[in-house]
Amino acid sequence: MSPEITRAALATKHGKESIFSPAFAEIGVVVTVAEIDTDQFGTFAGEIERQGSPRETAERKARAGLEALGLSIGLASEGSFGPHPSTPFLLADTEVVVYVDTELDYSVVEVARSISAVPPAKVIVDIADVDSLKFTNVFPEQRAIVVTEEPQSKSRTLLAKGIDNVDELRSTVAQALAAQPHTVIVEPDLRAHHCPDRRKVIGTAVDRLVQRLRVTCPECNAAGFGPVRTTPGLRCGLCGLPTSLPALDVMGCSRCGFETEIARTGEADPTFCDRCNP
Known part of the structure; x- marks a missing residue:
């Protein structure tokens, strides 16, 4: 730097x-x-x-x-x-x-x-469904949101987010269920702090x-020189033909575009060879 x-x-x-x-x-x-x-x-x-x-x-x-x-x-x-x-x-x-x-x-x-590993979203049809949600095991670190979805248009309405306890979740879900025919969904709050x-x-x-x-880049000295892609062709250890495994690591600079190649050592397992393992 x-x-x-x-x-x-x-x-x-x-x-x-x-x-x-x-x-x-x-x-x-x-x-x-x-x-x-x-x-x-x-x-x-x-x-x-x-x-x-x-x-x-x-x-x-x-x-x-x-x-x-x-x-x-x-x-x-x-x-x-x-x-x-x-x-x-x-x-x-x-x-x-x-x-x-x-x-x-x-x-x-x-x-x-x-x-x-976040708890999956779940459609709620009865208030008792709340008790089976995985969210209840990870509160308050992982929080939840409750949304309703219109069956035909699939348009969504956010009712609450940042829910961190079962009582609040049950209360919010109960209110949502009372406003049927909308679908009620409990989802993980995916904001980073929750x-x-x-x-x-x-x-x-x-x-x-x-x-x-x-x-730093050896050409322009900008920070951030590193891997940009790989080139396939690592040779099979049994027959010697190129495989789809990477043979080269291409290092590059996003400022000036300079690139250099680094060859990988070793040989590919025949499992990855189209000839030995067609």
Whole structure:
């Protein structure tokens, strides 16, 4: 890291400074929270739809934060949930973290993904269903939201979020059930300060970002030189033909575009060879 970079704006309203600050302190960066409404970029509860990809959204947050504080460095993260790429029947939490430098006009991105351990959403048809919810075992650290959904249009109405106890959950659900025919759904509150599982994944992504920022580009000296992609072709240990496993790691700089390749050592297990294991 360049020694003149001492302050960075963090766009958050959900306590992410507890994750970012200690990690960035290790490389001499003081993180300052930018008091902006990050909900404007989209909410998990669905009141505001996210526009653009997680990376685009994270960068917009970071830029809004640095502009609010008059700094040249901005930090932000954006999470999303969906099928795990390698195990589609499991839910994955993917967290994108970004470092934006407007003075040097570039950004650095890191990503972490983990199988989600948050309690699943559940449709409630009777007040007794509340007692079987997994949320009751993880209150108050993991919180819940209650929404209603119109059966035909599927439009959603948020009734409450940040619920951290069974009594409040039962009361909110009871009121919602009384307003049938809407579908009543209890979901996890996925905001970072109310979702311990997300905080862990964000922490992993932040650690990766900090480690990447420790490495400077050999061409332009910008922080953040690191892996950008892999090239397949690691040779089979039995027949010697190329396989789909990575043979090269491509390292690159997001500022100047300089890249270099690092060859992987060893040989591929024949299990991954189309000839030996067709």
